[in-house]
Amino acid sequence: MYELEATADVLIMTGQGKASIDRRLFEDAPNSSAERLESIESTESILVRTVLAGDTDTFGRLYELYAPLVHGVLLARMPRSEVEDTVQEIFLHALRKLHTLRDANAFGPWIAMIARNRAMDFHRRSRKTVELSEDLKSSDAGVSKAEEILAIIRTLPEAYRETLVLRLVEGMTGPEIAARTGLTAASVRVNLHRGMKLLRTELGFKEGL
Numbered sequence: 423m424y425e426l427e428a429t430a431d432v433l434i435m436t437g438q439g440k441a442s443i444d445r446r447l448f449e450d451a452p453n454s455s456a457e458r459l460e461s462i463e464s465t466e467s468i469l470v471r472t473v474l475a476g477d478t479d480t481f482g483r484l485y486e487l488y489a490p491l492v493h494g495v496l497l498a499r500m501p502r503s504e505v506e507d508t509v510q511e512i513f514l515h516a517l518r519k520l521h522t523l524r525d526a527n528a529f530g531p532w533i534a535m536i537a538r539n540r541a542m543d544f545h546r547r548s549r550k551t552v553e554l555s556e557d558l559k560s561s562d563a564g565v566s567k568a569e570e571i572l573a574i575i576r577t578l579p580e581a582y583r584e585t586l587v588l589r590l591v592e593g594m595t596g597p598e599i600a601a602r603t604g605l606t607a608a609s610v611r612v613n614l615h616r617g618m619k620l621l622r623t624e625l626g627f628k629e630g631l
Contacts, residue, residue: 467526474520481517488530489513491602492537494588498576499541502569508544512537531604574624575617582617589614 472480
């Protein structure tokens with residue numbers, strides 16, 4: 423497992439996920455996972471309702487909380503060079519369409535779906551095949567290694583690569599991934615376990631190390 427921990431360190435320390443989770447949200451949170459998730463949902467709902475009530479400045483708080491999710495969803499599917507601008511476009515679109523969100527507690531799954539659809543649109547518009555080698559160009563050895571690992575993650579099944587990027591690149595915990603995406607905690611655990619196993623194989627690590 424040491425190799426995988428090092429892999430996560432390489433990906434996170436090279437700044438692949440620039441927007442980080444606001445840890446203050448959890449500092450005074452209750453101890454149980456269920457209570458923490460309930461707290462997140464309540465905060466999410468309050469923020470959405472506040473924005474819809476006319477306080478658009480509050481949307482910046484939603485951006486802080488969910489930019490890592492959107493960044494990770496896109497990074498699992500698109501060239502790194504396209505991700506930053508697309509993140510901004512998605513949040514502008516979300517602000518304009520927020521009134522269509524039926525469940526105020528579902529902002530995370532909703533904006534994650536917008537990101538997935540935007541990535542699909544990108545590939546449909548692209549006439550040429552995206553070359554992963556373009557993402558591997560860097561003068562920094564650490565960044566090059568991180569991009570190499572990211573390229574491998576992108577070859578994995580979709581469910582695994584998205585969860586792995588959110589965990590390894592964006593630094594989100596399993597409960598955070600579940601809360602933001604709307605997946606069950608069990609599904610996240612399965613995706614991480616199976617995805618890590620596939621990643622170990624692709625990186626050439628022997629089972630048991």
